[in-house]
Amino acid sequence: MDISTSGKGGGPYTSTMNLVNSSLKEKYDYRIFEYNTSLGRFISIKRIKDLVRQLREINPDIVHFTGLQLSGFHIAVACRLAGLKRTVIVIRGSSTEALTISFLQRIIIYMLEVATLAMVKTFYGVSKYSSELRLTKPFRKRSSGWVYNLPIMTQKSDSPFSKSDLGFSENDVVVVSVARITTDKGYHILCQAIKNLVDKPTIKFLIVGSGAYLSTMENELAGQSEQVKFLGYRNDVSRILPACDIFVLPTLHETLSNSLLEASEYCLPLVASDVGGVPEIITSGENGFLVPPSDPDAIRDAIVRISENETLRKEMGSRAKEILGEKFSEKSISEKVNSIYKNLLGE
Incomplete structure (x- = not known):
């Protein structure tokens, strides 16, 4: 076979x-x-x-x-x-x-x-x-x-990163995105959403991955270097996710996302585009929010809503892991x- x-x-x-x-x-x-x-x-x-x-x-x-x-x-x-x-x-x-x-x-x-x-x-x-x-x-x-x-069967790291290891304060809300950094994956949309969050300095972003849009995105967000960090391709995502609070995927088309499933394993609430098979992972309002594709304002609003409500963040994260166990x-x-x-x- x-x-x-x-x-x-x-x-x-x-x-x-x-x-x-x-x-x-x-x-x-x-x-x-x-x-x-x-x-x-x-x-x-x-x-x-x-x-x-x-x-x-x-x-x-x-x-x-x-x-x-x-x-x-x-x-x-x-x-x-x-x-x-x-x-x-x-x-x-x-x-x-x-x-x-x-x-x-x-x-x-x-x-x-x-x-x-x-x-x-x-x-x-x-x-x-x-x-x-x-x-x-x-x-x-x-x-x-x-x-x-x-589901990705990686063992949880014995040495996960803390927020301080990644250059953030423990009081910051860290939003992470892991994928190919391309326009197909909607990173030009996320780029605009991050620009729209310049007035929320305690919301930080980790962009993990490589791709054709990476250098453009880095240049576009150069003025927010304290708020956004680019880690490039990493093979230790299991060390990164425990230090994060929200997972975002701005993709414009998707059959099913392994990265959303992996984030669910780490109890992260999910924000992702309402396209393809993504609604089979996310029940909006339960384990995160579905947002219209190509809508940076909707991404911004969903991130702000979760980041400003710690109780909601924890409830959605717990539900994300429950759904992972139930369906996957x-x-x-x-x-x-x-x-x-x-x-x-x-x-």
């Missing part, structure tokens, strides 16, 4: 490794094959040949891989060429949702993603939203519904994946 990954870092890789290291490893022999992005561009014969070679060497009973996107198309073609029919693709999103592609690119990608779904035995989404994307409609009979991402337990998610595997194996 195999799980594909295109490399370390990011949501798909994290979710893949969570599954590989879950209780399912006691029943299944997981092996990783690599999707090598250095082998050619766009539709790459070299990538497909490399995938076929890897798959034939392993000869798996099931191929479980991530898509849709271009990687999903390459792997689906490789499975066909390798004669492997028990295939399941995880829909973590569609490239057609990207904000920076042209109309022609969107049409071509749509056709490739439809072709991918036509080649696999079954598929499931990582959220109800992603399982019901418009392009899945002709293939609903093959759908296995949706299975949420397993390792046991229930593993059971759903196991059921998909058994159906593929005819058991």
